[in-house]
Amino acid sequence: MLLIIGLVALVLPAFLNWYDGQHQIKVECSVGAARSLSGGSVTRTGLGSSSAEVEITTKNCGKLLLREGVTDQNAGSTARQLDAGGTYRFEVGQGSYSVRELLRLIGRDVTTTGFRKIS
Numbered sequence: 001m002l003l004i005i006g007l008v009a010l011v012l013p014a015f016l017n018w019y020d021g022q023h024q025i026k027v028e029c030s031v032g033a034a035r036s037l038s039g040g041s042v043t044r045t046g047l048g049s050s051s052a053e054v055e056i057t058t059k060n061c062g063k064l065l066l067r068e069g070v071t072d073q074n075a076g077s078t079a080r081q082l083d084a085g086g087t088y089r090f091e092v093g094q095g096s097y098s099v100r101e102l103l104r105l106i107g108r109d110v111t112t113t114g115f116r117k118i119s
Helices: 002-022 075-083 094-098 100-105
Strands: 024-042 048-058 063-066 086-093 110-117
Touching (some): 002 094, 024 094, 048 075, 094 110
């Protein structure tokens, strides 16, 4: 049973990442708030890396994370731009977006690769 759980925990996220890379969609979301964060990943052995990201809270699309193109230098200004509110078109992976409620249950947010203000 542990082997199956471990396999699912390793294979499904990798498949979802691959699928999202091949299937990008555009969604229109009403932004409620945004803030810059320092994200990252850490392995079991304590090795890891950190990266700047912007957490975007929307009214109709859930929480999104913007990492692509975000640096320590521009994370604050990007977050302030989005925090001003409005409707934006975000590029997201179709797989993650379609199961965003399930991802939220396990503490994972949908990653966006870009955005454009609509209104």
